[in-house]
Amino acid sequence: MTLDDLSSHDSEVVTPISTEYKGVRLWEPPPNSQGLAALLLLNILDNFPLKAAGHNSSDYIHVLVEAVRLAQTDAVRYLGDPDHVTIPLEMLLDKSYSHQLAQRIRMDRCVVMEEVEPGLMTGSDTVYFCVIDSQGNACSFVNSTYMGFGSGLVPTDCGFSLQNRGASFSLRRDHVNCVAGGKRPFHTIIPALLTDSATTSEKPVLLAALGVMGALMQPQGHVQVLLNMLEFGMNPQQALDAPRVYVQYDHTTEQWSVNLEEGVGQEVAEELRRRGHKVNWPITGHKRSQFGRGQIITVGDWWNPSVNQADPPSRVLWAGSDPRADGCAMGY
Template sequence: GGRDAFYKGPLAKAMDGYFKRIGAAHRYEDFAAHKSEWVEPVSTNYRGYDVWEIPPNGQGIAALQILNILEGYDLKAMGRGSADFWHVFIEAKKRAFADRAKYYADPAFAKIPLKELLSKERAEKQRASIDLGKATLADAPLPVDGGADTIYMTVADKDGMMVSLIQSNYRGMGSGLVADDGKGKTLGFMFQDRGAQFSLDAKHANAYAPGKRPFHTIIPAFMTKDGKPLLSFGVMGGAMQPQGHAQIVVNMVDFGMGVQAAGDAARFHHDGSTDPEGGAGMTDGGVVEIETGVPAALADDLRKRGHSVKYSVGPYGGYQAIWRDPETGVYWGASEFRKDGQAAGY
């Protein structure tokens, strides 16, 4: 029955009854008033490749901001095994996430300076604030003018159509609430709890308001070159996602890795940046989590620059991708070894 079967049909009425029984505020009228919309993806050009993301209220543009900052460095000359490479990547993430905390919100409620956030000029200013020998400890966002609860799936067909899709009920596999029809029969799905990602600061761009979408983390991605599709990909895992997207792109574009190797390479996850939900800002530089594939000497070098570094088994996300060979049109699938997933073709 399409979307109306969920938002206006018997399912909506059953959910309304369930919420009344448990004392929750959601009503049939809230479901019926819901509107979905098509949005235009946004992109940045990274060394000749166009990387595409969904605009806010999601966090996809953080990946694009990271790439804009990194474009000013010769990463290939630095080498993926150098502390310089890891240092500038971590510092680029910090600056993109400072903007993420301040500006990313529902564009229907907040004026988001999207053009400036994605500008190469802004990236140049952010890059100028990076000290190659010293970690940044506190957020310093520039002013502007004017885990296991997510799935990612990508699929491609014989005609060249590629789909990049991600879905998540959010923390704890969602709210833990499963509606029933009042007669003992469950509806078979759990409600999400992404409202937790609102800020309760009324002055914040991401402040809670009726009918408003919260900031959210789920971001499917594409990469194209000269207007032709190359890569449909995603990296599950909360705040890891834009960090992971940028790492995948750099692995492929700067270091020439294939679609599977780009996901297999050791990653970092920086934690501790200021969140869009509000709260205390970063004051100690956060923590850089690294995988065992990163040499101890490199970790020690990062520590000397002021980074707090620890080896950890996660969270480094869950990567899945399809690469389309630009010459032959043949598809190459890749699947993450860090969590459940598979690549399949027929």
């Protein structure tokens, strides 16, 4: 990195990307972020009867795990700086493409997939918050220096450290995310918004501001929390509290593993092992931090199955804050 790299760089306004799922539209940041991974994951899962499978059942988690592996493999294959590489977003987000991916999933066993590109590390030192005001304006915000204290470099008299997102570049010359001067790396931070896809006006109706911190757990967390509300009728706090699944690729062993938080049944863990998954269960104590740390504010109780959806939408704000980290939900 040179001084010219920094002096010639300007912040820019980007257009979010989105996909529709059962009457709602999830909005994520575009490349060079991993927002695409969350949308791909949701599109693949749209091909399965998740509600009928049951929350955190062996069938539900098996499908989720296989879908995460497919979505994450594609995200790592295609994502980089859109100013330097062509990313086929339209093709990747087409429902017919996710249907093709879904057909690769077998219910009786896990499918062998190609390895994920080495070099994508996990990290922390991320903060997420969301705010919705009385006028309906919303902010979904993530800030992260990456890997604890970022680069460890503190500009003189500034009092903050410089970020270290360049650690997520690839060193493979033929990779879309290969390191180069004046280039932005693949990054993991993805604040999200949810709107009503049934709205006919040009201005969509806001349903929620949400986010789940935690490196490659973020798209997995977004989708699990969203499904908890949409498919299983949980309120925002219940959706954050519920036990989670974290699908992880180990670059040392070149194996995928499935980490199950305490609260997932032992019989589920055993059935997943029978289907060929490498399962770590139960994950307890401080190790639960790997399952992310989220915040949600919803506009109305659209997630409540007992609410008559024909009634005018409620303007009451509901909020939840993840018990796995510091945070709070508050009105003022």
